[in-house]
Amino acid sequence: MTAGGDGTRAVAGGPGPHIPVLGRPAVELLNVRDGGLYIDATFGAGGYSRALLAAADCRVIGIDRDPHALVLGAELAAQSQGRLELVEERFSQLDAVARAAGFAQVDGVVLDIGVSSMQLDSAERGFSFRLGGPLDMRMGGAGASAADVVAKASERDLANIIFLLGEERHSRAVARAIVKARTQAPITNTRALADLVASVVRSRPGDIHPATRTFQALRIFVNEELAELAGALTAAERVLKPGGRLVVVSFHSLEDRMVKTFLAGRSATGGGSRHSPEVKRAAPTFALLTKRPMVADADEIARNPRARSAKLRAAERTAAPARNDTPSHPSPASGGGLGWGSLPSLADVMRGR
Numbered sequence: 464m465t466a467g468g469d470g471t472r473a474v475a476g477g478p479g480p481h482i483p484v485l486g487r488p489a490v491e492l493l494n495v496r497d498g499g500l501y502i503d504a505t506f507g508a509g510g511y512s513r514a515l516l517a518a519a520d521c522r523v524i525g526i527d528r529d530p531h532a533l534v535l536g537a538e539l540a541a542q543s544q545g546r547l548e549l550v551e552e553r554f555s556q557l558d559a560v561a562r563a564a565g566f567a568q569v570d571g572v573v574l575d576i577g578v579s580s581m582q583l584d585s586a587e588r589g590f591s592f593r594l595g596g597p598l599d600m601r602m603g604g605a606g607a608s609a610a611d612v613v614a615k616a617s618e619r620d621l622a623n624i625i626f627l628l629g630e631e632r633h634s635r636a637v638a639r640a641i642v643k644a645r646t647q648a649p650i651t652n653t654r655a656l657a658d659l660v661a662s663v664v665r666s667r668p669g670d671i672h673p674a675t676r677t678f679q680a681l682r683i684f685v686n687e688e689l690a691e692l693a694g695a696l697t698a699a700e701r702v703l704k705p706g707g708r709l710v711v712v713s714f715h716s717l718e719d720r721m722v723k724t725f726l727a728g729r730s731a732t733g734g735g736s737r738h739s740p741e742v743k744r745a746a747p748t749f750a751l752l753t754k755r756p757m758v759a760d761a762d763e764i765a766r767n768p769r770a771r772s773a774k775l776r777a778a779e780r781t782a783a784p785a786r787n788d789t790p791s792h793p794s795p796a797s798g799g800g801l802g803w804g805s806l807p808s809l810a811d812v813m814r815g816r
């Protein structure tokens with residue numbers, strides 16, 4: 464959805480450069496109201512923020528860890544007459560961002576997780592195996608790059624990262640090939656890694672590119688995406704006011720499973736089970752608005768193929784106090800007998816454990 468595309472309040476500047484996936488249901492589920500304050504925790508190309516600003520006379524805090532996204536968003540912020548504030552930060556800190564802006568509570572939080580098409584289409588960011596570029600993949604400017612991880616991780620850690628975060632069945636063969644190749648020359652280019660993976664992972668015509676899962680795994684690992692999502696869900700629980708809404712759009716099953724498990728746990732009602740009736744559940748902190756995830760319809764997928772894998776889940780905050788526990792990782796893909804305990808941290812790998 465773009466500004467005024469609905470016939471609602473227009474924001475100057477015309478249509479945005481990006482069609483956000485599931486933008487219309489996401490904004491509708493946020494129940495945007497005049498005077499409300501909303502956090503767009505994945506500002507990207509600003510599509511959701513633009514739609515929020517157009518839907519009501521509300522305020523929006525747009526967060527992104529990618530400084531390039533915020534530079535491009537400056538024009539929209541300038542045109543918003545003070546209604547849009549942009550903040551460069553990780554979304555796991557979204558409650559702290561709201562507090563720093565002077566707000567203890569907000570009316571809605573929306574997350575549209577993953578990589579933006581602007582990031583994917585910029586060869587120099589190193590996210591795409593189709594474009595030759597440095598093997599970078601960092602959404603923010605700082606920290607270890609994918610090339611650093613590929614250079615430093617042990618064969619076993621590489622195999623575990625690629626298996627758990629990429630759900631790649633041939634993870635051991637890919638890790639072996641990486642370790643062998645890097646003794647000859649450092650792997651610093653996206654094409655070099657993609658070709659190497661393709662030499663050990665067979666694919667048939669019509670399959671996804673054989674490097675897809677390895678690139679996904681490295682991107683999630685480098686950006687610590689699952690820990691970020693877990694942090695964002697609990698931060699949203701802390702900062703949403705009673706009746707405030709949380710909307711999450713995710714693009715792969717690891718993320719969607721984490722959101723689903725978090726919301727199922729936080730919305731469960733009733734006492735203990737038949738087997739342990741004495742165990743009392745804490746009061747639910749969320750009420751589900753989507754029993755099943757919403758997905759894009761055929762029209763949206765035809766316009767934007769990236770929408771094919773999108774799943775939207777939404778919930779409304781109750782008045783119960785936020786809990787202290789952080790959601791755990793979703794169950795790993797079956798097979799291989801590996802648990803999340805086998806996944807090294809980024810700090811472990813960079814320390815050369």
Ligand SMILES: C[S@@+](CC[C@H](N)C(=O)[O-])C[C@H]1O[C@@H](n2cnc3c(N)ncnc32)[C@H](O)[C@@H]1O
Nearest residue numbers: 483505507508509510511528529553554575691
């Ligand atoms: C799919 S795009 C969002 C697109 C946006 N909804 C739009 O309409 O243009 C995801 C954005 O989230 C940002 N992002 C991903 N993980 C993040 C994190 N942990 N903290 C802050 N921003 C993050 C990425 O840099 C990217 O710009």
